[in-house]
Amino acid sequence: MRLSSCALAVAAASLCLSSALAQEEPQVVRQNLMKEIGRSVGAMGAIAKGEKPYDAAVVEQSLTTISTNIQAFPDQFPPGSEEGHETDALPIVWERPEEFRSQADELYSEAQALLAAMPADQAAVGEAMRRLGATCSDCHETFRAKKQ
Numbered sequence: 001m002r003l004s005s006c007a008l009a010v011a012a013a014s015l016c017l018s019s020a021l022a023q024e025e026p027q028v029v030r031q032n033l034m035k036e037i038g039r040s041v042g043a044m045g046a047i048a049k050g051e052k053p054y055d056a057a058v059v060e061q062s063l064t065t066i067s068t069n070i071q072a073f074p075d076q077f078p079p080g081s082e083e084g085h086e087t088d089a090l091p092i093v094w095e096r097p098e099e100f101r102s103q104a105d106e107l108y109s110e111a112q113a114l115l116a117a118m119p120a121d122q123a124a125v126g127e128a129m130r131r132l133g134a135t136c137s138d139c140h141e142t143f144r145a146k147k148q
């Protein structure tokens, strides 16, 4: 009895460990950074569309997350992470690292400029979305596999 519950505990512990390790894989880290960026843009989109009332704290938090995450993003592509964990990153990320990094910098600068100006109402958030959105699609167009 004692033995089998111990075996269960060991199995559970190693399960935890393997999922913790998967969380640290660069493919997973970068996908999570992008997911958070996506959620932030979504939160601003809801304001732009009038689904949510304008909220300066939400806008500031969203722009801050976008800035922080896009700064960390280009460092999550070490050699050996070209495949696996259903990555959508294209080989060109590793072939043209400088261009990739400068696309990330562009989004970073845009988010920083918007933070400094702080969109102050629904219309300004809509305009901010258009400026951000252009940099997302520029990079995805070249460096991310198209969704089927």
Ligand code: HEC
Pocket (backbone or CB within 6 Å): 027, 030, 031, 032, 034, 035, 037, 038, 041, 066, 086, 087, 088, 089, 090, 093, 100, 101, 103, 104, 107, 132, 133, 135, 136, 137, 139, 140, 143, 144
């Ligand atoms: C510097 C290039 C670059 C920029 C800029 C960029 N992305 Fe991405 N994005 C990628 C790449 C590459 C992937 C695929 C990552 C992978 O699967 O390993 C990705 C994946 C994603 C994903 C899917 C994450 C997942 O796996 O679930 C979302 C959502 C996303 N991006 C949203 C955005 C939004 C919104 C913006 C703009 C605010 C943006 N991205 C800007 C390169 C970029």
